[in-house]
Structures are given as structure tokens and as C-alpha cells.
Amino acid sequence: MRKPLMAGNWKLFKTAAETKDYFTRFLPMVAGSRHCEIAICPPFVNIPAAVEAAAGSNVGIGGQNVFWENQGAFTGEVSGPMLKACGAVWAIIGHSERRQYFGETDETVQRRTVAAIAAGLRPIVCVGEKLEERESGRTEAVLADQVAGGLAGLSAAGFAQVVIAYEPVWAIGTGKTATPEMAADAHRFIRGRVAGHFGAAAAAAVRILYGGSVKPDNVKGLMAQPEIDGALVGGASLDPAGFASIVNF
Numbered sequence: 001m002r003k004p005l006m007a008g009n010w011k012l013f014k015t016a017a018e019t020k021d022y023f024t025r026f027l028p029m030v031a032g033s034r035h036c037e038i039a040i041c042p043p044f045v046n047i048p049a050a051v052e053a054a055a056g057s058n059v060g061i062g063g064q065n066v067f068w069e070n071q072g073a074f075t076g077e078v079s080g081p082m083l084k085a086c087g088a089v090w091a092i093i094g095h096s097e098r099r100q101y102f103g104e105t106d107e108t109v110q111r112r113t114v115a116a117i118a119a120g121l122r123p124i125v126c127v128g129e130k131l132e133e134r135e136s137g138r139t140e141a142v143l144a145d146q147v148a149g150g151l152a153g154l155s156a157a158g159f160a161q162v163v164i165a166y167e168p169v170w171a172i173g174t175g176k177t178a179t180p181e182m183a184a185d186a187h188r189f190i191r192g193r194v195a196g197h198f199g200a201a202a203a204a205a206v207r208i209l210y211g212g213s214v215k216p217d218n219v220k221g222l223m224a225q226p227e228i229d230g231a232l233v234g235g236a237s238l239d240p241a242g243f244a245s246i247v248n249f
């Protein structure tokens with residue numbers, strides 16, 4: 001039985017003060033939510049504020065990226081051990097906005113994932129097709145390449161730490177959600193590829209989250225699909241009451 005994970009990706013939103021205020025309002029609304037794990041990934045600079053605000057609660061904090069070297073002359077990067085030392089437990093890797101605007105590739109996704117695992121973080125590795133790829137019938141080929149290129153080189157023990165997020169790029173921040181059936185089809189396909197690389201037991205155990213305009217009013221239908229093991233939520237995670245109602249679907 002896979003325990004759902006409901007994860008919020010705050011993208012480039014909220015100051016430290018807004019972070020503290022969010023947790024003051026959010027934590028009481030999810031304090032009794034034992035049916036799932038809960039993660040929130042603020043911008044790097046607000047991770048300490050989030051960790052402090054969430055201390056002792058059932059909410060884990062994560063980064064939105066992680067570099068593959070631990071330290072060195074890499075201006076602007078943040079490493080796994082640094083995130084871990086701040087109290088982070090999760091790291092989103094390969095988000096489509098990273099792929100689209102910052103040149104992230106399956107190869108860099110794999111390097112970041114290996115580094116996150118080595119640092120003791122739980123990677124949430126994002127995959128998903130663009131609109132033109134879906135429309136030209138290439139969804140499965142794209143997902144297969146992303147799973148192979150981003151994950152297949154991991155050790156079995158390393159892969160056991162991974163959560164996969166299926167995020168069709170055309171559904172992110174657009175208000176267009178994949179139907180629960182479309183999402184479940186993609187999840188089944190991804191699980192099948194995982195089985196090919198890591199075996200049936202690893203495929204049965206890995207959590208695959210859905211992401212793409214998840215809202216309080218559509219989460220229930222998505223979570224009714226046995227293939228969907230949680231959600232990676234962008235815009236709707238910024239509002240404490242909205243994200244709490246997603247968590248408590």
C-alpha cells in the first residue's frame with residue numbers, strides 16, 4: 001500500500017514573513033492528516049523559516065532543485081548537503097520550468113537525483129510531455145526517454161528513495177487538468193517503464209504523483225485513481241486553506 005504524498009511547489013513566491021504566516025494558518029488544518037505525507041518546497045532562502053515554522057509537525061520541507069556537486073566554484077547553486085543542513089528532507093528535480101527556462105536535461109536530472117539521494121534527501125523527479133508531443137502521439141516515447149535518461153542509471157537502493165511526479169507540461173499553471181483517466185494511463189505507462197528498469201517490486205512500490213492544475217475541486221477525482229499516489233501542486237499550494245483542502249481530499 002503506497003501512502004499518498006501531497007507536495008506543494010511554491011515556485012518563486014513568498015517572503016520569509018509570508019512563509020511563517022502561511023504555516024501558522026496551514027498547520028492546524030492538517031495536524032490530523034495522517035492518511036498522507038505532506039511536503040512544501042519554498043524558494044531556497046525561505047527553507048530555514050519554513051523548517052522552523054514546521055518543526056514538530058507532519059509537514060516536511062524541500063528544495064525546488066539541488067546541484068550535483070557538494071561545493072565548489074558554482075555561483076548560484078545550492079547543494080544537497082546544504083539543503084540537508086537546513087533541515088530539508090525533499091528535493092524537486094527536473095521540474096518542467098527548470099527544463100524549459102534553465103536548460104535542464106535528463107542527464108542533469110539524473111546527476112541531481114544521484115546527488116540528492118547521496119545527501120539523504122528524497123527526490124521528487126518530474127517527467128511529462130509538452131502539448132505538441134501529446135498531440136503528435138509521442139507522449140509515451142517522451143515519458144520512456146525521461147524515465148530512462150533521468151532515472152535508469154540509479155542503483156536499486158537509490159531508486160527506492162525516489163518519488164516520480166507526472167506533470168504534463170500543458171497542464172501546469174494553465175488551468176487545464178489531465179482527466180483522471182488520462183493521468184492514470186500515463187502513470188501506468190511510467191510504472192511499466194520502472195518495472196523494465198528496476199523490476200516489478202520497485203515499480204509496485206514507487207509513488208507516482210500527478211501535477212498540473214490540481215485544485216480543491218478536482219483532487220478527489222484524481223486521487224480516486226489507484227494509480228495516482230498523490231499530487232505535486234503549484235499555484236493552489238500557495239493558499240493555506242486551499243492546499244489544506246487538497247491535502248484532506
Ligand code: PEP
Nearest residue numbers: 172173211212213234235
Ligand atoms: C507545479 O508547479 O508543479 C504545478 C503542477 O503547478 P500548477 O499546480 O500551478 O499547475
